[in-house]
Each structure stands twice: as structure tokens, then as C-alpha cells.
Amino acid sequence: MTTYQITTELTTNKKQKMTVDQLGFGQIFTDHMFVMDYTAGQGWHDARIIPYQPLSLDPSAMVFHYGQTVFEGLKAFVTAENEVLLFRPDRNFKRLNASNDRLCIPTIDEELALEALKQLVIVDREWIPNAPGTSLYIRPFIIATEPYLGVSPSKKYQFIIIMSPVGSYYKEGINPVKILVEQHYVRAVVGGTGEAKTGGNYASSLKGQELASKEGYSQTLWLDGKENRYVEEVGSMNIFFKINGKVITPALNGSILSGITRDSMIQVLKSKNIPVEERQIAFEEVLEAAKAGTLEEAFGTGTAAVISPIGEFKWQDEKIIVNNGEIGEVTQTLYETLTGIQNGTIEDAFGWTIKL
Template identity: 70%
Template sequence: MSVPVTLTTSPKQKPAADSLGFGKFFTDHMFVLDYSSAKGWHDGRIIPYEPISLDPASKVFHYGQAIFEGLKAYITVDGEALLFRPDRNFARLNHSAERLCIPAIDEQQALEALKQLVEVDRAWIPAEAGTSLYIRPFIIATEADLGVDESTEYKFIIIMSPSGSYYAEGINPVKIMVEKKYVRAVVGGTGEAKTSGNYASSLISSKEAHEQGYSQTLWLDGKENKYVEEVGSMNIFFKINGTVVTPELTGSILPGITRDSMIQVLKHKNIPIEERHIAIDEVIDAHTNGTLEEVFGTGTAAVISPVGRLLWEGEELVINNEEIGDVSQLLYDTLTGIQSGKINDDFNWTIRLT
């Protein structure tokens, strides 16, 4: 599939690598695809990055039909561009779309469009260690109608942002607050879909965590307020007495692509890994008896974030002397090595753009 390209006549000044941060700068171009019930998905094009003009009655503003994804492109040491598991992102986008009554996209055509977009803005992929080109595909409902039902019109858009480390702390261990007051999701809800509303409802807890000096919130299940689920932008892992444990996917947890990648790496390295229910009391008990060896989060933006402190009911638990654990370091080195092309991709996860 060849996508029509309109190149910008006013290229932006590219930011310095040490000023990137996360999601602050955007490349020169974007991909746009329209949907109507009469024509289906149509008129895909790559155009200069620009504001979106929407009717004030567009359903996305009123009923929240909005989903998104996050993935990355990297530059290898020999100058090739790599995409990391983009097929899984478009498959998950369609899973979210089904939950929110949004028409599915053609995953292969979306991948081809993404490849072309990355090629057009290839010069925006930063090459410095720890940097990448963050890619944000999203779909919004655009029909101007206040009836409470699914939209008949949508836009699928891909924008890209050269990014540095997600956290100001970098790869250093972060501080996480365990949430007990608010609830993020329940089984049967939208917890396993990557929809904007999930993040909106989590902001109040994140705000309170930040006010107390913590990076993010660790959510418990919405029914019993007992079992660990996930962190705001990450899935969570615990290394207890030599075994890595992560909450199983029950329908209220986002099935992270980085999570899945880490599980496969752990199995490949013959490190014991369990996907199961894990109560916060089990974590506290493991810390008390000295068997809680590591805690880390995984996600596209941060890749891996070791956790150095957990706040639970006013008590702060220090994890591994606030140092990066051996397993956390191994997983980070392995995944970033594959993503940057520095080590062999035994899993066939990367797509090279030549």
C-alpha cells in the first residue's frame, strides 16, 4: 500500500537530545485515515503535522470514544531504523476498538502506513543512548451528534515524538504509592482496553502521589481492594525468593506488550516466572521476612523502571537498598539491546526499515 505524502514546507528545528524528555516535541508529519459508515476506512494520507479541526458536538468530547497505542522506533549502530513489535500494538488497538464499538482497522495496512511515516520522518529518530522515536497511534469519534450511541465517523491518526527517558530519574529506582482509596478498573469494565478514559480516572491518584513525592500509583483490584494489578503506565513485577511474579491478566489489567516481552525473556533465560494473583499482603510479608528481592515496572515508554520504595498505609518499604536488581538490569539490557540492534533478536520482534 502506497500512502500519498504531502511534505511540509516549514520543517521544524529538531531539539537537542538532552532536552527531549517524553512527549514534548513532535515530528514534521502525521498519518491520517478517515472513517464513515458509508465508505469504511478511507483516504489515508501523510500530511504535515497540524491541529485537528472538530465540531464541538463530536462524540469524542462527550462520550469518550477514544483509544490509543504507544510504540517506538530506534536507530541501530549501523544507521538502520527498527520498529519493535508494531504488529502487537495494532492488534491491541483493534481489541480496544472492539470494546468501545469502534470499527477495526486493517492491521497490515496500518503497519505499512506506519513504515512510510517513519521513513518520511526518519531524521527525527534520535541516536543517543536511551532515546527513541515514540509513536502514538490513536482513534477518536468525530461524528457531530449528541445521541448516546456509537459514532458513525472516526479519525485514525499517528503522530510521533522524539523522546528521552520517560522518568526524570532515568533508570534509577522510582518511588511508587500503593493506592487504597480510588479504583482504576474492574473485570467487565474497560481496564484491559487502552482507552483514554482509563487514564483520566487515574489522574487524581497520580496527582496525590506526586504531591507526596512518588512517581506513580500502584493500583489494587477494584472488587476486594486486595490484589495487585498494575501501575499507572506500567505492568508490575515482583521477585520473591528467586521467582518473578506478575499479576495474571484477568480482564481489568492492560495486556502490556513490554510485559509479554519480559515474560518471554525470563523464560528464555530460565528464570522462574509466575503469572498469578498476588495480594498486597503477600508483598508486605515478603518485604518483612526479607524475600522481596526486586520490584520493577515494564512499559513501552519507560521500558523498565526498578522500584526503590513502595508507600503502603503510611509505611515506606525500601526495596533492594534502592538499587537496580540483577534481574531488572538483565531485562533492561536484553530488551534495549534488541531494540537498538546491539544484540541478536532471538524472538523475531523487530522490523528493519532499510
């Protein structure tokens, strides 16, 4: 078994913990962070856990100018027996390396990354909230740090993991959200970076999100960048529709993020013998189903929100109400099953959780 050298420097100035009702999302951070450096010719080196602190970067660091950065998001949970569970972290690091490849960033040792994550969670274990609906959100990311103004892959990088105790991602909680279908802007195109988890994808989605917020909607539903017809994903989630008894989600086509929660939901659906299909779906088909009364449910999935039922779409000047604006039976079942596996109240028949 490989032994990894990860040094640990504990903080001498611990932060004050927040109460459960003070937890938002991504606003409070734990006492420590993991950092590892990359230098061309040397590879990844100097793996360390250190007190959470600001980064010191040269103003010409390439991440600021050319956007070479990737990230992931996953969670840790505390069970009723006070055990710590990680949910599918191996898939996150596998996807991180896929993003690295697309952005010309050196791949990381996935086993080392997982060991570093485990050690960091153990060091900051007391930060994991245990109230229903709460968790420890974990953000691994890589940035290009070489001080150089030139359009080429950086020769230096940092791999960092930070963590944040969180409550519900949406203020609505598990209640249905409202989604605006974007008609003008596009998020990504096939052949671009849509399937990579990189900051630029999210920066390009901000204008749509801004417009949606102005109209009172929680998120934007993005359509394909070529014909502006086919459903792709919501700003921070993959999307599913239940039409006439069958659950449909857009097939991964190179411009849609391969969501780990998406994959988990598909497996749960199959295990419960609920028909599920991955294919191209035009929003007109969703609209027609709504008019025919066969659009039964819609929901988004992602690490941050887990699952968000959708109660309304706005398409052009038309409002489409889904299931009377209420959470559907399948959506509720999926939420209870996945969160139950994550927090240890339901047996993990899939082998997804890792116990620390």
C-alpha cells in the first residue's frame, strides 16, 4: 500500500463556529486547507495541510489572464452514530483529471488526492454540522500560478482543497424552484469546455443568471448553443423531466457536465424500476407535454442542492406550471434515497460512501 507524505501544520488561532441557523452556502470556511504545488520537470510536490489563509500570487499569474483553472464539489456527512461519510469522492477526482486534460493542466494522483482529502476532513472534523439538511461542502481546485503573460499552458500550478459547513443551497430548500429558459445567450457548445468543470463555464452563465434573478427566477435553463432548441442543463444542475411515466434527462454530448449526482440519480431510478432515458430533448417537447398534461415532474440535480424540484418554467412569455408547483412523488423518493445514503440512514447498496 502506497504511503503518501503529507505534512500537517495545525492552526493556533481557531475560528468561532457558526450556529446551524447561521449557515448559508459557501460563506464560512474551516480552520485548515490542503495545498500541493506543481513545477514543470519536478511534478506535483510539497503536499501539506496548513491553516486556512489567503494565497500570495504574482499579478501576472496565468490563472488571472488565461483562465486555466478547474474545480470540483463534494460533501462529507456525519451519521447518527457520529461516523463521517464521504460520497463518491473517487468520481470527483476522476472528473477533475478529465477537466485537467481539457484545460492542459497536469493530472493529479487520484489516490493521493483522496488521502489528502481524508486527512483534511479528519483534521477539521468538528466543523461538520449534524443538523438535517446540513453537510461539509468540499471544494478541490487547481489554478495556474506561473508569472507569465503568454498564451500557453502554465509551468506552475497549485492544487488546493478548502471546506465549508453549509446549510441548504437554495433558500427554498426542498420546495420547488422557478426556472427561466434562456433564449439569447448560450453557456457552451460541443467541442468547447462545457463538459469540463472550469471557471469560465460559470462566468459565461452569469448574465443569464442575472436576468433570471431580475424576473424572480432561481436559475437559468440553458439550451444548446447551435440550434437553441435542445435542453442542456441548469446553471448549477443537470436536469430531469418525468413525462408520461418516464424520466428523461439530456444525454451527455460534450457540452453538458457529467454530473456525479446525475449519475447517482439514474442508478437509483433503475434500481427502483422507474423508466429512465438519456437522450436529446427539445424544450418544445417539454412544452407539448405540459399542454397535454403528461409533464408530471421536473427536477435538477447537483452536489450543492442534491435535488431541486422545479415548479415553474418561463419560456418566452409563457409560464409552465409543473405538478401544481409542488414536489412530485419520484422527486421526493430520489431526494430521500440519496440523502439517506449520504447521511447513513439508508443502506448504501451501491458502495458509494467511504467511511472515515
